[in-house]
Amino acid sequence: MSETRELPILRRRKNDLPDDIVLNILTRLPAKSVIRFRCVCKTWDSSITTPNFISTHLNNFAHDHDNDNGDGYIIHMPLETNSSNRAVCTVAFDRTFDRISEIEVPFDLPSGSIQIVGSCNGLLCIACTSGLDISDYVIYLWNPSIRKFKRLPDSCLGKLGFVTLGFAYHSENNDYKVLRISSYSIEGSPIPDKVEVYTLSLDSWRRVGMSLRANLMELNYCSLLPLPLVSGALHWISCVVEGEEERKSVVIVSFDVNSEEFRMLRIPDGAMSTVGYQTRLASFKGKLAFLTGVDQYSIWVMREYGVLESWNKLFVVPLERFPHCIAFTMCGSLLTHYRETNNREEKFVLVDTETLHEKDFDIQQPLSVATFMESLTLLDGANMVSY
């Protein structure tokens, strides 16, 4: 555009653009510009803060992957916090983890650990625990693009030993839910006991029945990946105890966000023997992915949701050391963490599952990682804190 230093032209009345065109243009702007232009006039402000505008804007930015790079974004933050510094999140490209920007976390975090529970439509769900009490979580919903957050009310069920958290977008209602499963320990194995769901539109927690509970046992390892949301359900790995011999088999449990029902899915045939501390679930291009392995990581993808025969071993990543998978992104980048056996040094390696190209990642500490996109989600939300 040739930018001379003249004043912008005052529009002639007859050439005024129709409102729907003006709004179309506004939905293409990054969040910062949209927030600023709410100040242009009251009509623009009321149009911008409608669910329709927010979702059109989201669609424009969610499909940014169709740009030349085809890159989406991830956001990551260190797991450990100390209360002397404000924690900082990093936004990066999902394929390379190349840094784009840093964002300061706006709420106070006690010393302890923080985890990204989930990320939907640019809205993050963050859980923080203080010190040793791993059951005492403070949960926040946070949209960094519009600088608003909200602290969730505390659960009414009190504290139990082991907690699984999940965050989901409820598309039927354009709403958001947080799932919390509390478990208690029997001889070191956590048994799921109480299930609660927080619904954003009701701003409250309520108990939910779990009909599968009787036979389940949580696997006693800690996956820091967000529970994948696939086909409208959250998924995690669990263990079913069956029969008189109390045979244990690993299964995938799902929670349907709309119906709030629990179901079980079988893991891929042939993967059973490799299940252990390093086994993970993730979302890969909208499909459920099962990551497991001992000398190598096998990544299975369920091509057709719910169809067990459609488990397909898509990638095999040979690894020299016994790794922990920290993240598996939508484009197939695998971030692993392992400890060198000779010098006990911690290494973080980014592996491209398609090319098997490895990149040493210059991070010194374990991370919590989730997908990220720019959005106006919750611009029209009640009881949000601006900062």
Added chain:
Amino acid sequence: MSNTSENPKPSSSSAKMTLKTSDNELFEVEEAVAMKFCTVKQYFEDEKDSDVAARGSTTVIPLPNVHSAVLATLISYGKKLPQSNAVADNHEEEETKKKERKKYEQGLLKNLMPGELLDLISAANYLDFKEGLEFFNQALADHIQNKSVEYVRKFFGIKNDYEPHEEEKYREEYAWAFEGVDED
């Protein structure tokens, strides 16, 4: 100034149509390009139904809301789009064409005054030219992205209906959104 179209690919039809602008200029356009203007397409199909003239040869389609300079740009942009009746290209040819189109688009935008964008959008909307509307809407969005609130008001001819104290309060609360904005 009338505009003659380039020689079309041998395999496609070379039917042409004539468009007449608000300033009485005539533009001869390939049918394939003109059909991207859905308003024109609709007019043409209506004419066919009413059996007035032979296909495309003598019909002049009037566009009283579009000035010749604007139409010239829209036609030029329309020609650069992948033609629906073109022979399918292999991946390499497609990539080259894509790069060419990008270069053309950048050149086009560089020479446009911001005010012209409004005319182009208005005309593309009137002509129901979806690809053109998409392109120029995005170009305008890119142009205003980092502009101030005052610039945007003047540009769109919008009256500020906020009370001074309301606006002041908003600017304070969302100070971060007002940082790093282009000077007017």
